[in-house]
Amino acid sequence: MTGGASAHDASAHDPGAHEELQQYAEKLAAVFIAAGFPRMAARVLLTVMLSTDAALTAAELQERLGVSAAAVSGAIKYLETLGMVRRRAHRGSRKERYELPEQAWYTATLRQPPFYAEIAGMLPEGITTARRADASDTVARLTEMQQFFEFLRVRLPQLYEEWAAQRGDR
Template identity: 70%
Template sequence: MPARADALQEHAERLAALFTVAGFPRMASRVLMTLMMSTDAALTAVELKERLGISAAAVSGAVKYLERLGMVRRRAHRGSRKELYELPEAAWYTASLRQPPFYAEIAALLPDGILAAQQAEAAGPLARLVEMQEFFEFMRTRMPGLYEEWVATRAAEVAEREG
C-alpha cells in the first residue's frame, strides 16, 4: 500500500478506535472507517479483508451489522460476481439520523419495565426507567428535525463554496 494510503488507513483505525470506545462494535467500526477513507467509499469483501487483515467471516458480520443500521449497502460489482460494500449516497451519519426506529423500539419496550417497577414498588428503577423513556421519546421525535436541519445547513455550505 502506498504511504498515503497507509496514512489514511492509520487514520481510519484511530477513528474506529474512538467509535469502539463509544460502544460501537470493533469490526463494524473498522469496516465503516475503512470505507470512509477509501477513494470511492466502496470496497469488496476481499479488499476489506486485505486492508484490515481480518477473516471473511469478520467482514461479513461487520457488514451485516452496518447494513441493519443503514450505514452500508451492498451492490453488484460491475464485471464481476463479487459484491461491493459502499456507504449510502448520503453520508453514514445522515443515514443514522434518518432512521430513528431504534429510539421508538426502546421507548415502546420501556412501559413494561415501568409497570414491573411500579408493581415491585422499586422507586430507583422506576425513576431511571421513566427518565430513560422520556429521553428516548425525545430522541425519537427530534431526530427527523435534526436531519432536516443538517440537510439545510449542508446545502447552504455547499452553495456558499460553489457560489
C-alpha cells in the same frame, strides 16, 4: 495492517499516503470502538469511508485489515442492518463492492426513531411494575429513560431537517 492499495487508490504524490490513511482509519475506528461500536464493524466502516471512492470488495477489505473473510462478512451484515453500508455489483465481475450510501451518517441515525418509539412505548409497563414492587429508584431510572427515548424520537427528524437546510438539500 497490510498495505495493498489498488492502483487507483494510491497517491501519485506520496506512495505512503495510503498506509497513513489506513492508520488514520484505525485511529478513528478506535474512537467508535471505545464508544461501544462493534470492533470489526468500526474497522470496516472507516476503511470503506476513507477509501478513494468509498467502496471496496471483500477481498480488498480482508487485505487492508488483515482479517478473515468471515470477519468482513459479519461486519458487513451488521453495517447493512444499520444502513451504513450497501452491496453493489462490481462491473465486469461477480464480486460485490461494499459502499457507503449517500448521506450514510444521518440516514443510519434517522432509521432509529421506530426503535426509540418502541422502547419509549414499552417503558410504562416497567414503570408500573416497579411501582407495584415499591422500587422508587427503578421508577425514576425508567421514567428518565422513557423521557430520553421519546425526546430522541421527536427531535431526530427535526435535527435532520435542520441539517438538510444547512446543507441546502431542500
